[in-house]
Amino acid sequence: MTATILVVDDEPDLEALVLQKFRKQIRDGTVTFMFAHDGIEALQSIEDHPHVDMVVSDINMPRMDGLSLLQKLQEAEDKKSTIIVSAYGDMSNIRVAMNRGAFDFLTKPIDFGDLEMTIDKTIRHVEMMRDARRRQAEAERAHASLSRYFSPQIALRLASDGEGNGMEVHRREVATIFTDITSFTSLVETAAPEVLGALLNEYVGGMTDVVFAHEGTVAKIIGDAIQILFNAPGDQPDYATRAIACAHDLDNWAQEFRERWKAKGVNFGATRIGVHAGPALVGNFGGSRFFDYTAYGDTINIAARLEAANKFLGTRICVSATVADGTEKFKGRPVGDLMLRGRSEPLRAYEPLSAAAFEGPARVQYCEAFAKLETEDAAAMPAFAALVGLHADDALAGFHLRRLLNGAKGARMQLE
Template identity: 80%
Template sequence: MTATILVVDDEPDLEELVLQKFRRQIGEGIVTFMFARDGVEALQSIERHPNVDLVVCDINMPRMDGLSLLAKLQQAEDKKSTIIVSAYGDMSNIRVAMNRGAFDFLTKPIDFADLEATIEKTIRHVEMLRETRRRQNEAERAHASLSRYFSPQLAKRLAAGSCEAGGMEVRWREVATIFTDITGFTSLVETAAPDVLGELLNEYVTGMTDVVFAHEGTVAKIIGDAIEVLFNAPGDQPDYSTRAVACAHALDAWAEEFRERWKARNVNFGATRIGVHAGSALVGNFGGSRFFDYTAHGDTINTAARLETANKFLGTRICASAAVANAAANFQGRPVGDLILRGRSGPLRAYEPLKPEAFATAATARYSEAFAKLEAGDQGAMPAFAALVGMHSDDPLAGFHLKRLLNGGKGVRMELG
């Protein structure tokens, strides 16, 4: 598929330079470029060609500058992923652009190798968003059949016809949320027979939702293989963080047993990755008067999804934030580090929750000692993790930290991916 890129810049020579630098990609049909001299012309181009995939935009331009164009693009229903370009010394404007929704930025003079890499990364992001929208559309079309996935508590409220009076109205709530996804699910879809895939996914979703309901959670959304779970909504659950951690452990145990069962049938089902976070979210029925769509939106939900993704890099299956770990009763787990997640203003301390039997092992104690050295900047952190990996080669989190240190990493603050 050819990606359409709109470059918005008033420099007269830029168009010729871009076409020259990207002539191979253009010739191979990887990308196609459109050009506009300012924000006004850019909006007119997008209106004529709504299939634009991403926008590369300078800040300082006549008629409509880049920040104003970015605001217009973010207000549109079909938000365009935008790369902002500005002078190196103009970091204040770049910071404003990122806060307003820019996907990434580049500094002038443009390094075309950096531009190519940034465009490739942004196109992958656009493709991911399209896949998410496709899944959302499929889920919406099948919404009538998804009522069996709502928690019994929520179903009871609906049957009583008390959506508004019973807490279904949209409002801010403190919640704990779990986000799950399956490793390699796209490859499985492409290789498994339809009847096998149907049986597999139906059994998986049913089993996972049964676990959620056993902990009195609410399944807020199912999109393909991804499941979003809420606690403390719609009803009050003072121990919602404790419930979320217990549910995450139970989901992990069930999913691993499920994998082994299907492995015996020669079906390679991926591991389930789980992210857990707590905070404020906008929760309620977003379906209007014609549809029922009880779900949650906000940074808390996005952060849980990003913690789920973090497992891919860490080698873990469950990744929980400090917000959950600090609030859950008798939480036991290993510190992962301070993760820098996209969209957040600062680092977020993350943990790998452990069952009591795993937490009580000598290996966990050794990990804690090695992590303390890492956090303190102690030179002994590398040999401590090396010794741990030597004794426990099946510990991916210890291996992750050792690899970071061997590659020059320091401290516990890290950006994944």
């Protein structure tokens, strides 16, 4: 680095003396000097040459003295490190200079050895401050980039730790949410492009805000489908609880969104949500040119299958027993043992419920009927029939009643 130093002094011989004393450093390219004869000339010189690194200024000068110049320099956005030169014993002006932000001071007559050491110290300070600003700018760029994928809290932590920290591919336990919109393809084929663009952008933006409120990670957005992660990239011991809470809020937001657009004459489908937890391969899979932080593995596939299961069950949220068991004070009701595509063993699934629905009599009645279903009790059919008679809008109870009417038995079911 070549340090550019502006010397401000009205003494006619000082320029020649400085160039003579620092000729080796000038020849080596470590420093370059500029000169001004008063504060006004110095400010103009800095305006013309903003790359000036530091200023060495006398106090007593015509038009604008050194203390006034120092104040102007400290008021600027790019505060120049300034060494003030004062008469020996002029402690009053030295105190004023230091209080106004001078980096250091020298006394007259100038000891050029002392000047050289002070300049070297100031250059080190300038380099340190420049490096700090560079790191801050890099952190801000990293934070802006990471904020597209992660909640503000996680993005800030990752940017502080370094953008690549935690991004390497590794295996870890995660909770994952898959969401999809019912009949979205038909909407794409019929809606005007400007309507579809506004609708989808508002939908994805709102859903992302909900995810970030729970400090989740948006791993993928493919059309209308969203993949969400918890416990990645950072540790979240309560990741299952977070995932369930997030699923509830996503469902509530999507329902409100659907009603808003329905009032505008747009038939927007219901959002289906699947949640599972387990090991997954997590990290940046985008190579050196792209950033693609996501997760792969059976855990991710199961969450997607649970999302699709809602279509058959009539539910909007379907979660695995793994998530339900890992959630503090889980409130829900059993769906059954699902035989999902690609799996040889059944997976117990649940429908999460709001606190009001969980405490209500309908949930108790459903669980009593489901207990009969599990044991293949013949009383299961009239129990579900009675439930549907009281709650015709209970889609899951209606699903089980239809199964029983079609001759099915037990809680194990093949949906696909």
